[in-house]
Amino acid sequence: MLKRYNIILYSTNKIVNSCRYVSQSMLKSTVNEKTGIATVIINKPPVNCISLELLNKINTEINKLQKDNIRGMILTSVRSLQKVFCGGLDIKEFYNPNPDRLAKYLTNLQDTWLSLYMTSFPTVSVINGHSLGGGCLIAMCCDYRVMVGPDYTIGLNETKLGVVPPKWFQDTMAAIIGHRKAEVSVIAGKTYTTDEALQIGLVDESSPDIDNAYKKGIQFLNSFEKISPWAFKMTKNISRQPISQWLIDNKQKDLEFVFNYMQTPSVQKHLGLYLQSLKK
Numbered sequence: 001m002l003k004r005y006n007i008i009l010y011s012t013n014k015i016v017n018s019c020r021y022v023s024q025s026m027l028k029s030t031v032n033e034k035t036g037i038a039t040v041i042i043n044k045p046p047v048n049c050i051s052l053e054l055l056n057k058i059n060t061e062i063n064k065l066q067k068d069n070i071r072g073m074i075l076t077s078v079r080s081l082q083k084v085f086c087g088g089l090d091i092k093e094f095y096n097p098n099p100d101r102l103a104k105y106l107t108n109l110q111d112t113w114l115s116l117y118m119t120s121f122p123t124v125s126v127i128n129g130h131s132l133g134g135g136c137l138i139a140m141c142c143d144y145r146v147m148v149g150p151d152y153t154i155g156l157n158e159t160k161l162g163v164v165p166p167k168w169f170q171d172t173m174a175a176i177i178g179h180r181k182a183e184v185s186v187i188a189g190k191t192y193t194t195d196e197a198l199q200i201g202l203v204d205e206s207s208p209d210i211d212n213a214y215k216k217g218i219q220f221l222n223s224f225e226k227i228s229p230w231a232f233k234m235t236k237n238i239s240r241q242p243i244s245q246w247l248i249d250n251k252q253k254d255l256e257f258v259f260n261y262m263q264t265p266s267v268q269k270h271l272g273l274y275l276q277s278l279k280k
Ligand SMILES: CC/C=C\C/C=C\C/C=C\C/C=C/C(=O)SCCNC(=O)CCNC(=O)[C@H](O)C(C)(C)COP(=O)(O)OP(=O)(O)OC[C@H]1O[C@@H](n2cnc3c(N)ncnc32)[C@H](O)[C@@H]1OP(=O)(O)O
Pocket: 046, 047, 049, 083, 084, 086, 087, 088, 089, 090, 091, 092, 106, 107, 109, 110, 130, 132, 133, 134, 135, 157, 158, 161, 163, 164, 165, 166, 254, 255, 256, 258, 259, 275, 278, 279
């Protein structure tokens, strides 16, 4: 029994044998050959909002890392943006959309969420700036969140734009802070400062600076050194499967709901006004 356990540990804990550096301009990814830890950096100025192209790159990279047998991943934003982790989904993808592109976007978002939420390796988001809407979603997909503060904000603010966060957005938050708090939060489109997010458990730790936040992220990943990767993967799977299975079983229905309401005149009007307010 012990021997079998050791074999599992060895075969899945194999450290990647070369340092890979992928720079796809919008996304930079490095794997440290000694530690087996990947750092994935979103780099799409000015606010890292998620276009269809960025979405594809994130999903492709997660799937590559999955095959690389890495030991863990840190997801963060390029430092030069200074105050934004991720400004959310690119609202321009929803405003006066091309229907084919919109359908592609929504499908890719479903797939990317499934990849990121269900990774077989531990993940940490180092939230080094504002993290709104889809930005909050990708941070919440990770197993651990360290947020730099005190002046940034995080939250699912979709209702403020006049749109509806799908069930799996809401479930992802409820799994972290509990149903009641998540319900109050999403219906009001609430955003939280770093301290508030820490208080309600939306983030696990806060840090006054990025270097320290990154260190805390690495410490979390190192805490799995003595955990069998197989046991980690199976346990996480059991914990997250009910939420992910809902989407797998309801992908088409979910897609049609968003695809249809997004193109209604009243939603389009709201989105237009919100975009305008950002430009001011
Ligand atoms: C089938 C189901 C599948 C999928 C479900 C899909 C959809 C479900 C429905 C909705 C989900 C929606 C999720 C979202 O994420 S919506 C977006 C939420 N994000 C926000 O509300 C953030 C808005 N931005 C800001 O508050 C600020 O920009 C920010 C605090 C991030 C940074 O402030 P800063 O002062 O540094 O920059 P700005 O001058 O405001 O912005 C610069 C520039 O960028 C443009 N911008 C900002 N955010 C976005 C965005 N999310 N999308 C597009 N463009 C954005 C902003 O307009 C400025 O543009 P310009 O004036 O042209 O330079």
